[in-house]
Amino acid sequence: MTDPLPSPAPLDDLAAFREVAAARLASFERVAVPDAPGLRRAGVVLCAVEHEGVPSVILIKRAYRGRNAGQWGLPGGRLEEGETAQAAALRELHEEIGLSAGPADVLGPLDDFPAASGFAITPVVAVLADPGPLLPSPDEVHSVHHVSLRRLAADDTPRWVPQADGGSLLQMRLGPDWAVHAPTGAMLWQFREVVLLGRAARVADFVQPDWTRH
Template identity: 45%
Template sequence: MRPFDDATRRNIAAACAAFTRLPENADPASLKRAAVVVALTAARDSDDTAFLLTRRASHLRAHRGQWALPGGRCDAGETPVEAALRELDEELNLKLGAGEVLGQLDDYPTRSGYLITPVVVWAAGSAAIRPNPDEVASVHRIALATIERDAAFDFVAIPESTRRVIRFHHHESLIHAPTAALIYQFREVLAGRQTRVSDLEQPVFAWK
């Protein structure tokens, strides 16, 4: 159990600080920059800390109805941290400053042509969450204890790739990479492990 309090914030900030991000190894000209947010808040049904996970709106052009961390493409001249905070505001009405950023995880290159930077933030003002219906169908609080279970993730082979597909089991749903890979790496950071995830594959339906 990780109660949503100042001690947990300090511990997670320390874990993020101890994590050494890999240097960017992709050609920036070949991939579009994007950022997502691991937004930490209070769980709804316990004292545990949770992170926010969304279901994308069904009318979106790309990846409609899929599970996702809040986030999106970086605007011109925008850093990943700036993009992450802007997207969190636009999608969930959460207005946070740079002082709430606890750290960043490894960049993850996607099959659809993006280089995603995950940004970990402390979202104490979660009472203000109001999903933007133009982008978000629903928002969910996932307790950290959920992702720390041994059975939370599995890895499967597919004929289309030599890399394993990672899956996060959430209730009756299977959440795949890139979202599952980023959540998995965050779980590993919390445990003090320098685990890399760029070699974890996405399912074929997410390659476009």
């Protein structure tokens, strides 16, 4: 049964969102990808902030060079030696866009996503009440964007595109000419379902476009 979202406060007020999100993540039983030969790990942040008076999540378009050139993503990156996924995600948040977050800002993780690129990606949800100015690294980030919680929760945001093999490809339609696919789209979709709408959802089997393998 769906856990009704108290309306409208958690989608329109960052403090109210934090309270609801923390409770839902505390009861969420996440699925972790087990270690395996050749598996690499990464951490990313679903970072909620207030943008122009509206609670929003930060997305980036990666620089047009290196891994994932020009793709939509969440701030984050691969783990360094001895680092946890949460520590890596918060470190990369600062390195990529200049925002500082600590453990107290993190509400909890969602499921690991087994990316076709060979990475297991751990998304952590964080809320920054006073994030400070964005300082994107030009070496890693082409541009920074905000998507409102209401846009993520809207009925017409997820779109399922039939594939020749009988499966469906998720597109998170965040704006005109703005569609985000798995892996990032899958993590946004689980965030939407579990954290915003209070519904059970898994994403490990979501179809990933071929161009996300690089």
